[in-house]
Amino acid sequence: MSKRLASFRVGRVKAYLRGRIWYLCYYEHGVRRRPRVGPDKDTARLLAAQTNAQLESGAPPVLSFEAVSIPKLRDLWLSHHEHVLRSSLQSIRRYRSATQHLDDFVTRIQPVRDASRFGVREAEGFVRYLRTLRVSPNGHPRSARRPLYDKGIRFILEAGRAMFNYAARRRHLSPYAPNPFSELQLDRLPMEHGRVVSIFSEAQERAFLENCDEWQFPLFLTLIMTGMRPGEASHLLFPEDVNFAGRLLTIRNRPNLGWKVKTGNERTIPMVDELVAVLQRSLGPRKAGPLFRRRRFETAESIGCHENTAVAMENESKKRVLELECTGQQLLREEIQSISDRIWRKNGILKNEQIRREYLRVCRKACIAESTSPKSLRHLFATRLQSANTDPLIRMELMGHAFRNDGSAPGLGMTARYTHTRPELRFGQLQLALEDSPAMDVARNRIKRELLQGNRRNSYQIV
Structure with missing residues (x-):
């Protein structure tokens, strides 16, 4: 194929054919972008025109995104919950623990360079990996290890889905790419193994209280x-x-x-x-x-x-925080929480x-x-x-x-x-x-x- 037929330009955007796949090439804020389009030339021409119009107007191009690694994405997502959403510390700890399994998987088991390269196939491999893990209940190191319950696996996958939804909103994923965890159809995962909830009978309730x-x-x-x-x-x-x-x-x-x-x-x-x-x-x-x-x-x-009344306890907490801040320390939420915990225990x-x-x-x-x-x-x-x-x-x-x-x-x-x-x-x-x-x-x-x-x-x- 001639060079003329293998490429074309729409304003500031050049499209070229590499093998059987069309790519775009343009500069955004001085950084060269080369997103993949697909095998169809008409689609490449349409996206080139749309991208050129967005570059001229100053809007972010439809195909541009900032690739980040999954460990970096995890840090960004947890920071978002910490500093923007102000989620509870307990919720953040649960999210951190759940996404640590994904971090371990892409670091040690199946290396993935960027979050945008983590697809459905990798997500399915992650589920198989979770089913091989043996964990300590409630994180107690001395307790006997057991496999993850189905409910725990589902929570880990839901946390991964939420993290990748955040990545899509922040343009860290390839445009039009589906959320790999959404493709797993989590709502259809069976809950075959889990902790059985035992409800007292009337005789057991009486015996318990007596x-x-x-x-x-x-x-x-x-x-x-x-x-x-x-x-x-x-x-x-x-x-x-x-x-x-x-x-x-x-x-x-x-x-x-x-x-x-x-x-x-x-x-x-x-x-x-x-x-x-x-x-x-x-x-x-x-x-x-x-x-x-x-x-x-x-x-x-x-x-x-x-x-102590609630007011007295709150005043004591404020006093301790103020004393530490007067020394020039910048207290994190965990440190302030630790002060409150000590007052509760006292x-x-x-x-x-x-x-x-x-x-x-x-x-x-x-x-x-x-x-x-x-x-x-x-x-x-x-x-x-x-x-x-x-x-x-x-x-x-x-x-x-x-x-x-x-x-x-x-x-x-x-x-x-x-x-x-x-x-x-x-x-x-x-x-x-x-x-x-x-x-x-x-x-x-x-x-x-x-x-x-x-x-x-x-x-x-x-x-």
């Missing part, structure tokens, strides 16, 4: 009767979040203390009279501090110590792992071997609401599930935006759902037993 000691009983009764997440229970502060007169628990974000609700949605949960009585007795003469504290903070010698906060250990102790005493996570109590609460035919909107509000971006509830559409539930209606439906539950029966029996023992100093009070 085997709780004085310290464990208020905590686990609260989880059963409110459905809150263990981390939400451990961050409840008295008296700010506990209203005995109004029979309400408030779960709220505390950005000045480095904690927020998983979905960001604050909510109030009604308390039945029996739960109010149990919590009043567990608090005793205490005036402030976390509602549930570590065991050593509940001794007689600790009464009156470390009883005031006796329970860690999720401590709650889980206490939960396992009670399960062993009650001979319930199949349940290993306190989060199953949240599943129990949701199941009980469903069994009692609780209104779906109230059920969603009590569980604290996120609304969609348009403000509507999942599955409820626009109706949810115009529907509001009164506190007395929420309390009534919750009371109805819990009325005949083993938890209610055990709580009432425990209250009667304490009253019969004549324990006047810490006697229960039914409001």
Whole structure:
């Protein structure tokens, strides 16, 4: 073929044939670009004209992109979540851990120079690689290793899909190239292997609560009767979040203390009279501090110590941050979070792992071997609401599930935006759902037993 037929020019853009593939050649901000078009000459001519028009107008050319390696793309994406979206530190840690597997794959197993060269074939190889991995549950180095569950593999692939969507928006991928993780059809991946959620039977629920000691009983009764997440229970502060007169628990974000609700949605949960009585007795003469504290903070010698209100804790956090900044240090979010964590621990906060250990102790005493996570109590609460035919909107509000971006509830559409539930209606439906539950029966029996023992100093009070 003659040189004349193998190339042509449209303004500032030259097109040329190499083998059977057409390429464009042009300069953008002094950098030469040579994007690949394909075998069709008419398509090459059309894209050359479009690219020339964009160069003349100063718009970014349709075929231009900035190639980056996958490790670099990962750093950019995590930085975007850190500094632009301000995602929670816990979410960023999960994204970092998930994308580390992809970083390892393209670095050690199947080297890929640029993210734009990572296609569907490489993504399928990455899935096969994930299925060969053996990991430690929850990252504990001393625990026995096991294969990744299907749910974990799906989360890793979803994180990869989100990262490549970010790359496409920032023009780090070849134009018109599909997201390799979207091509895997993640929604169709089967969930054949995973952690089984065990829901207590009525007999197991009764046995579980009857085997709780004085310290464990208020905590686990609260989880059963409110459905809150263990981390939400451990961050409840008295008296700010506990209203005995109004029979309400408030779960709220505390950005000045480095904690927020998983979905960001604050909510109030009604308390039945029996739960109010149990919590009043567990608090005793205490005036402030976390509602549930570590065991050593509940001794007689600790009464009156470390009883700080939310305002006092926030002021202490601000003071410590200011002292470090006055020395010229530029504190990162992780460092500020570390300061907040130390203040929480100083005031006796329970860690999720401590709650889980206490939960396992009670399960062993009650001979319930199949349940290993306190989060199953949240599943129990949701199941009980469903069994009692609780209104779906109230059920969603009590569980604290996120609304969609348009403000509507999942599955409820626009109706949810115009529907509001009164506190007395929420309390009534919750009371109805819990009325005949083993938890209610055990709580009432425990209250009667304490009253019969004549324990006047810490006697229960039914409001």
